[in-house]
Amino acid sequence: MDSNRTKDIIIIGSGPAGYTAAIYAARADLRPLVLAGPEPGGQLTTTTLVENYPGFPDGIDGPVLIENMRKQAERFGAEIKFDTAAKVDFSGEIKKVYVGNTQYLAKAVIIATGARSRTLGLPREKELWGRGLHTCATCDGFFYRGKTVAVAGGGDSAMEESGFLTKFADKIYIIHRRDEFKASEIMKKRILANKKIAVIWSSEVEEYLGQEKLNGLKIKNAVTGETSTLAVDGLFFAIGHVPNTEIFKDYLEREPKFGYLAVKDAVYTNVDGVFAAGDCADYTYRQAVTAAGLGGMAAIAAERWLEKQ
Ligand code: NDP
Numbered sequence: 001m002d003s004n005r006t007k008d009i010i011i012i013g014s015g016p017a018g019y020t021a022a023i024y025a026a027r028a029d030l031r032p033l034v035l036a037g038p039e040p041g042g043q044l045t046t047t048t049l050v051e052n053y054p055g056f057p058d059g060i061d062g063p064v065l066i067e068n069m070r071k072q073a074e075r076f077g078a079e080i081k082f083d084t085a086a087k088v089d090f091s092g093e094i095k096k097v098y099v100g101n102t103q104y105l106a107k108a109v110i111i112a113t114g115a116r117s118r119t120l121g122l123p124r125e126k127e128l129w130g131r132g133l134h135t136c137a138t139c140d141g142f143f144y145r146g147k148t149v150a151v152a153g154g155g156d157s158a159m160e161e162s163g164f165l166t167k168f169a170d171k172i173y174i175i176h177r178r179d180e181f182k183a184s185e186i187m188k189k190r191i192l193a194n195k196k197i198a199v200i201w202s203s204e205v206e207e208y209l210g211q212e213k214l215n216g217l218k219i220k221n222a223v224t225g226e227t228s229t230l231a232v233d234g235l236f237f238a239i240g241h242v243p244n245t246e247i248f249k250d251y252l253e254r255e256p257k258f259g260y261l262a263v264k265d266a267v268y269t270n271v272d273g274v275f276a277a278g279d280c281a282d283y284t285y286r287q288a289v290t291a292a293g294l295g296g297m298a299a300i301a302a303e304r305w306l307e308k309q
Pocket of ligand 1: 153156157182183241
């Protein structure tokens with residue numbers, strides 16, 4: 001079976017970092033195997049118009065952009081499996097990656113597992129998941145036609161999610177823990193000018209209200225300490241991301257606060273022959289374009305490393 005043969009490179013993840021690494025590795029004739037993971041295409045698949053990816057003056061839809069990257073990688077011979085790496089073993093010279101009971105072997109591995117949305121972690125989150133609590137307006141905003149929703153966060157994601165929700169909801173409250181947004185000027189301006197959107201500054205959600213379904217939020221003002229109740233049908237989290245690095249923790253060094261993979265010279269992990277690219281290792285920039293760039297760098301580094309072996 002194919003899985004018994006030792007590959008030159010396995011790429012774990014299929015966002016801009018993973019697919020760009022695949023394009024470069026495939027063009028270097030390394031026939032990479034890409035394990036696409038639980039959310040093929042990564043975060044770009046849950047976004048709408050991407051306006052800051054160079055080469056597209058009118059913007060491009062996130063899902064279309066990532067689909068194009070996939071096709072480009074396949075055109076040069078990358079093999080893409082829509083499977084999830086559940087376990088790895090980086091103890092030996094040959095790296096092992098497990099999908100269920102299937103073991104894949106490779107001389108080099110590029111990790112491009114990205115990050116997932118962070119939530120507030122308040123009680124009853126699991127119970128109300130999908131019943132008022134969401135992380136993706138593009139995916140679930142449709143259910144809130146004519147309703148009132150809240151978005152937690154103050155970065156570009158919160159702006160983007162709120163803007164998208166105006167297509168459906170009648171009223172959107174952005175709940176932000178500080179008195180100014182972290183978001184970029186252009187996105188901030190657009191959102192503050194939108195009449196459907198109101199901002200609840202310096203406030204944090206303390207409790208989810210409602211039995212079967214969310215019907216409100218208990219909110220605490222960070223300045224006055226006062227609590228109040230806000231009636232909403234839904235809450236969308238836009239409070240940043242958590243890197244998908246848990247399965248590597250026994251082998252790879254991670255930064256202690258959030259668990260981003262620790263890298264040297266941009267893409268080298270502490271294990272020889274294991275490289276990392278994109279949001280799983282990049283706390284600072286986290287852009288589609290930087291992830292793509294790092295994916296290309298990881299593939300070039302891996303190719304050079306393989307040549308030396
Ligand atoms: P960010 O890390 O930029 O922002 C997260 C926001 O959530 C911050 O305002 C932060 O507050 C708040 N926050 C974090 N943790 C909590 C918490 N526990 N409780 C309450 N609030 C919390 O993440 P984003 O996802 O917004 O953006 C990530 C990157 O992606 C950025 O570089 C951004 O520019 C980019 N991006 C670009 C887009 C575009 O160009 N179209 C669209 C979306 C994202 P505080 O401000 O106090 O730190």
